[in-house]
Amino acid sequence: MAIWSLSNARYASSSACLDAMSEPHGEQRGIYIGRTAIYGVPFLLDLHGNVNPHVAIIGMTGSGKTYLAKSMALRATICDNYTLLIIDWSGEYAQTVDFIGGKRLRLSGDLDNVEKWSALVKSLGLDTELLRDSICIDMSELRDSKIKAIASKALLIAVIRAMHEISLDKHGDTMILIDEAWQSVSSSSEISILFREGRKYGISMVITTQMASDINNAVIANAGCIILFKLQNPDDYKLLSSAGILSGHDMEDLTGLGVGSCIVHQNKKDGNGLHFSISHVDGIDTDIVFVYGDKMQVYVPSNKFFNAAQALGDEAKAEISNLVMDSNRRLDLVSLIRLLLMLKIERPRILEFLYSIGIDDISIVIAYEKAELSTESAK
Ligand SMILES: Nc1ncnc2c1ncn2[C@@H]1O[C@H](COP(=O)(O)OP(=O)(O)OP(=O)(O)O)[C@@H](O)[C@H]1O
Ligand SMILES: [Mg+2]
Incomplete structure (x- = not known):
């Protein structure tokens, strides 16, 4: 088995990004996945370095596909500024999309044909939002997989229409994530179109499937990157070997x-x-509160953040929690300080709280001043 190792320079730059998630990052190429099994070097998946930017993730239930897909979606949006579209079959991506401040839409209804769903997609205004803002479409409340498949077909038709409106010379990167794609992939001409045409519009498809037989689908077999987790049975291995994805050794x-x-x-x-091989996919802990100022941002683990808030008393902690929830876990430092001033918390205790969650002096001084000014003008 051939092993690819990173150059030292790239190793250093990737380590820097990973260890300093809370700091602005420098030049990066690729989405960090995990460390390689033999040399233990960080592997960054450079979607644009492949023949096409699409990824097929194949593995049996419980093998880690969704975990990897979430991690890729988060890193692509946070580190590389991707716009994200998630077709969320089982309602597993709420925290992921909240974390990046994207929009979440839960579909309901039992419409049983594509035209009716297309009309609904339009009436929801979705056709104008797709591929422009990060959005997760949660299908978990739809009655059965047949309805979900019909709804996802209507969505993908709208996605293709939106894609064709993207200007070819001026677009950002978009990741379209379809988890549990086997539920519809074998019959989806829309997924084939997106795989074939997506690249020139800056679109990377990431699909997960339990079915090794989906590799018979020409587009999946030709994905620029195929990631294999543990498979269900020996026939799956044979299938992948005959598709040239595996050798006997693998x-x-x-x-x-x-x-x-x-x-x-x-x-x-x-x-x-x-x-x-990758020994272990490294995910991102989304149980985090993100605090940002003019020139700083920190990711604070939730338990650390709320323990620190507890020291300000029950009322303050409850108010801070509300602010955290209302802001989708992304707190503007000025708003946070303004809340604490309005709750009449004394300055030394505010400072102690902010230090304990890792905010630096200068950011505190700048934000404090702004918060005081806006609190006074509100009086
Ligand atoms: N790299 C990992 N590190 C830590 N935990 C992981 C990792 N990969 C998977 N897990 C955990 O293992 C469990 C199963 O993973 P996951 O949901 O990703 O499986 P899956 O392949 O998507 O399964 P299914 O096909 O049933 O959806 C989850 O609880 C997940 O958090
Ligand atoms: Mg899954």
Whole structure:
């Protein structure tokens, strides 16, 4: 099995980004996935370095597909400024999309044909939002997988229409994540269109499937990156081998994969194929409160944040929690200080709280002044 290792410079820059999530990042190429199994170097998936920017994630239930998909979606939006569209079959992405401040829409209804769903998509104004803002479409409340498949078809038709309106020379990157795609993929001509045409509009498709047989779908077999987790049965291995994704040697590797371990198979633009194992996908803890100022941002683990808030008393903690929830866990430092001033918390206690969650002196001084000014003018 060929092992791809990163150059030292790239190793250093990637480590810097990972260790300093809370700081602005420098030049990065690719989405961090996890460390390679043999040398333990961080692997960054450079979607644009592959023959196409699409990713197929294949593995049995519980093997770690959704965990990886969430991590990729978060890193692509936070580190690389991607716009995100998630088709959320089972309602698993709420926290992910809240974390990046995206919009969440839960579909309901039992319309049973694509035209009716298309009309609903339009009446919700979704057709004008798709691919422009990060959005998660939660289908978990739809009655059954047949209705979900019909609704997702209508959505993908709207996505393709929106894609064709994107100007070819001026667009940002978009990631379209379709989890549990096997539920509709074998019959979806829309997914094929997005795989074939997405690249030139800056669209990367990321799909997950439990069905190794989906590899028979020409577009999936040609994804620039295929990530394999543990598979269900020996026939799956045979299927992937015959599709040229696995060699006999890898079959042994794959039977022994634990949850979160995977094999990455990439077709690079330069004609090389890369093929190596990741010992453990590294996710992002979304149970975090994000505090930002003019020139700073920190990610504070929720339990640390709320323990610190507790020291300000029950009432203050309750008010702070409301602010955290109302702002989707993204707190503007000025608003936070303004709230504490309105609650008549004394300055030394406010400062102690802010220090304990890791805000620096200068950011505090600047934000404090602004908060005082706006509190006074509100009186
Ligand atoms: N790399 C990882 N690190 C830590 N926990 C993980 C990792 N990968 C998966 N898990 C945990 O294992 C469980 C199953 O993972 P996940 O939901 O991603 O499986 P899946 O492949 O999407 O399964 P399904 O096909 O049933 O949706 C989850 O609780 C998840 O948090
Ligand atoms: Mg899953």
